[in-house]
Amino acid sequence: MSPARLYLLQRATALILAPLVLVHLGLILIAVEGGLTAAEILGRTRGSVGWAAFYGLFVLAAAIHAPIGLRNVIHEHTSWRGRSLGFATIALGLLLAGLGARAVIAVVAVP
Amino acid sequence: MTAARDERERLSVEVWRGRDEGRFETFAVPHRANQTVLDVVTWIQRHAAPALAYRFACRVGVCGSCAMTVNGRPRWTCRTHVSKVAGADRRLRIEPLRNLPRIKDLAVDLTPFFEKWQRAQGRFTPTRNRADPLAPVSPESPARKAADAGIECINCAVCHAACDVVGWDPDYLGPAALNRAWTLVNDERDGDRRGVLQAAAAGGGCHSCHTHGSCVEHCPVGLNPTAGIAGLKRRSLLDLVGSGLP
Numbered sequence: 001m002s003p004a005r006l007y008l009l010q011r012a013t014a015l016i017l018a019p020l021v022l023v024h025l026g027l028i029l030i031a032v033e034g035g036l037t038a039a040e041i042l043g044r045t046r047g048s049v050g051w052a053a054f055y056g057l058f059v060l061a062a063a064i065h066a067p068i069g070l071r072n073v074i075h076e077h078t079s080w081r082g083r084s085l086g087f088a089t090i091a092l093g094l095l096l097a098g099l100g101a102r103a104v105i106a107v108v109a110v111p
Numbered sequence: 112m113t114a115a116r117d118e119r120e121r122l123s124v125e126v127w128r129g130r131d132e133g134r135f136e137t138f139a140v141p142h143r144a145n146q147t148v149l150d151v152v153t154w155i156q157r158h159a160a161p162a163l164a165y166r167f168a169c170r171v172g173v174c175g176s177c178a179m180t181v182n183g184r185p186r187w188t189c190r191t192h193v194s195k196v197a198g199a200d201r202r203l204r205i206e207p208l209r210n211l212p213r214i215k216d217l218a219v220d221l222t223p224f225f226e227k228w229q230r231a232q233g234r235f236t237p238t239r240n241r242a243d244p245l246a247p248v249s250p251e252s253p254a255r256k257a258a259d260a261g262i263e264c265i266n267c268a269v270c271h272a273a274c275d276v277v278g279w280d281p282d283y284l285g286p287a288a289l290n291r292a293w294t295l296v297n298d299e300r301d302g303d304r305r306g307v308l309q310a311a312a313a314g315g316g317c318h319s320c321h322t323h324g325s326c327v328e329h330c331p332v333g334l335n336p337t338a339g340i341a342g343l344k345r346r347s348l349l350d351l352v353g354s355g356l357p
């Protein structure tokens with residue numbers, strides 16, 4: 001992928017992530033302050049298309065954003081280059097997407 | 112200040128001797144009014160260390176060949192007054208420029224610097240010959256103004272030495288080459304502006320810049336390569352969606 005595309009993807013996902021992270025942190029505060037139990041939280045998230053979309057988008061954006069950033073750091077600070085670095089970047093993205101998807105499914109799927 | 116008093120005042124000047132391996136050698140140099148760092152280096156070579164290697168040509172801030180690291184910062188030495196950099200203790204530490212291979216003492220090899228200009232396609236592609244009439248270019252057009260803002264580069268490599276990304280990533284083209292590319296992208300007379308944009312946005316190009324502005328901070332002629340690089344980023348993104356350049 002061209003550097004311009006990677007740059008665009010990283011900035012676009014950053015734009016998406018910024019508000020999502022704030023909402024996510026706000027939610028944690030509200031849930032903790034409000035003394036919600038795990039069962040009460042799951043009661044609200046299970047079967048909710050809204051929460052599935054919210055956290056699905058979050059995971060997707062993070063899975064694109066983080067590997068590109070990490071690739072840049074590796075590129076700048078080590079001599080690792082070329083196809084193997086590209087494959088490692090993709091593998092990290094897939095790993096994050098897979099782990100994230102598992103977590104999203106765990107809170108939104110109806111058992 | 113009288114000349115006699117000046118002569119008694121001495122600067123303590125540490126100068127790098129050697130290549131990658133080497134040491135600092137300290138010289139006591141007479142402090143004069145309106146003395147530049149290049150004057151100090153020249154005094155040392157003429158009076159104390161005839162084998163000292165360094166580079167200069169114009170002595171008036173035009174040729175861009177005299178850049179060195181002075182008290183930790185890259186500077187054009189012919190236009191840097193000692194009084195501005197030496198402090199009350201009258202100490203100077205003079206080293207070769209960062210981020211370039213050293214040759215000897217204060218002289219570095221600028222080959223990688225100019226190779227990067229070529230990789231960024233930092234050269235004009237003509238569309239006319241001398242028989243053609245002059246191209247009419249409006250000095251008021253936004254593109255020409257953008258080109259003019261970056262055109263006075265003297266190729267001194269001060270920004271290249273000041274840029275941390277150049278130090279980290281040997282592939283990075285660096286601020287000077289990208290600044291040059293930006294002037295060409297905005298030059299309506301250039302015959303391959305799209306080629307310049309693509310060269311400047313390829314691997315190691317404009318998208319590697321961290322926008323931290325060290326190049327702007329140090330450029331002795333007051334150019335703003337960071338702004339030009341931001342322009343290149345913007346244009347290359349527009350080019351992705353097909354609204355870049357002719």
Ligand code: SF4
Nearest residue numbers: 274320321323324326
């Ligand atoms: S703004 Fe970009 S080119 Fe300038 S010093 Fe920083 S990283 Fe280097």
Ligand code: SF4
Nearest residue numbers: 264265267268270330
């Ligand atoms: S942009 Fe400024 S610092 Fe960089 S080479 Fe040109 S004149 Fe020197």
Ligand code: FES
Nearest residue numbers: 170174175177189
């Ligand atoms: S000697 Fe020419 S710029 Fe300093």
